[in-house]
Amino acid sequence: MVTSSGADRDRDAHGRAENARPRDGLGRPLPHGSPGVERVEARDRTPDEALAEAQDYLDHEMPFHAHEVLEEQWKSAPDPERVLWQGLAQLAVGLTHQRRGNTRGAASVASRGADAIERYVAIAPHGIDVAGLVAWARAMTGDPSAEVPVPSLRS
Incomplete structure (x- = not known):
């Protein structure tokens, strides 16, 4: 993950905005460094x-x-x-x-x-x-x- 120089936003390798903050069980963002629940793995599924x-x-x-x-x-x-x-x-x-x-x-x-x-x-x-x-x-x-x-x- 890359952070942009000015906005200090989480970015993926292509520069697209991405929220890498941990989340609770209902998907609410938590402060950086907080323990959160595991994210859903992006993958192909039947x-x-x-x-x-x-x-x-x-x-x-x-x-x-x-x-x-x-x-x-x-x-x-x-x-x-x-x-x-x-x-x-x-x-x-x-x-x-x-x-x-x-x-x-x-x-x-x-x-x-x-x-x-x-x-x-x-x-x-x-x-x-x-x-x-x-x-x-x-x-x-x-x-x-x-x-x-x-x-x-x-x-």
């Missing part, structure tokens, strides 16, 4: 690997990290599935906002995620419980301050 890894993060109350896995999958998915993966990533962001106490953000992002994945209900690719996730997101959107269980990505 859909099955991505779903299993994202579910593991969700089950460990780390929805921000689940979002990172799902977002990476979205960006590499074939066109017919891109909206599905984007919507799944949005659901994880919605849960992240909810866990952070940002109920307005939680409702907004979860609603967009549900709208995105709803078109996949009939085909439910990769064993994804699309109908269950839409119902979960609609319930969270209806009352984002209520206790919300971790969703199950697959049936």
